[in-house]
Amino acid sequence: MKEEGRNKNLIFILHNSSFIIRRNCGFTLIEVLVSVAILSVVLAAIYSTFFLAQRAVEGMDESLVKLQGARRALDILRCELDSSFFREADANTLLQIKDRDSYGKSSSELTFTTFSVLQPGLSKVSYYVEEHDGSLNLFKKIEAPRTQEKAEGTEIIENLDAFSIEAKYHDQWVKTWDTDLNKNTPEEIRISLAFRLKDRTVTLSDIAKPRIDKPI
Secondary structure, eight states: OEEEEEOSSEEEEEETTEEEEEEOSOOOHHHHHHHHHHHHHHHHHHHHHHHHHHHHHHHHHHHHHHHHHHHHHHHHHHHHHHTBOOOTTOTTOOEEEEOOEETTEEBOEEEEEEEOTTSSSEEEEEEEEEEETTEEEEEEEEEOTTSOOOOOOEEEEEEEEEEEEEEEETTEEESOEEHHHHSSOOSOEEEEEEEEETTEEEEEEEEEOOOTTSOO
């Protein structure tokens, strides 16, 4: 036999000679506050982990973009030097490497004629470093060698630590070269780029070998 009696907040159940009282109300205010406090701590920990991971990913993406940009610029420069063109009888052709220094950092200046994919025919290409707001930036300029029209340089790499161009001469690396004096292009040209990537310095290097009018 089972009998139930009900008031506003309690249910009385008489079952098998046992008297059981059950609450028929919600959580108390203290229970709700404790639950909210625990949930807040858990959510704060989750959000902190999420934002830290997001900042790490964003920083990694920025570093990868800068590294890929520098690598691409180095590959383009090497290809242009591989295709550099000089004829002693043609005054419009040249290859010049000038040793420069900015705030104690190597800042070579390179000017040469080459067959570039960026415009038809022979091009006069210059790479040089300029200082802007305390940082060194690498610029590139492309001109037509047989006209007097001047072109403006385009910034290709920011925050350089060093830009070094060296030519191989008698099995030694030298920091200057002038086809007006040397009468030919070097057998090898070493390119070095150093730049800041977060809290460390990254250096990329490559070697170009001018091939036009050279024995295979």
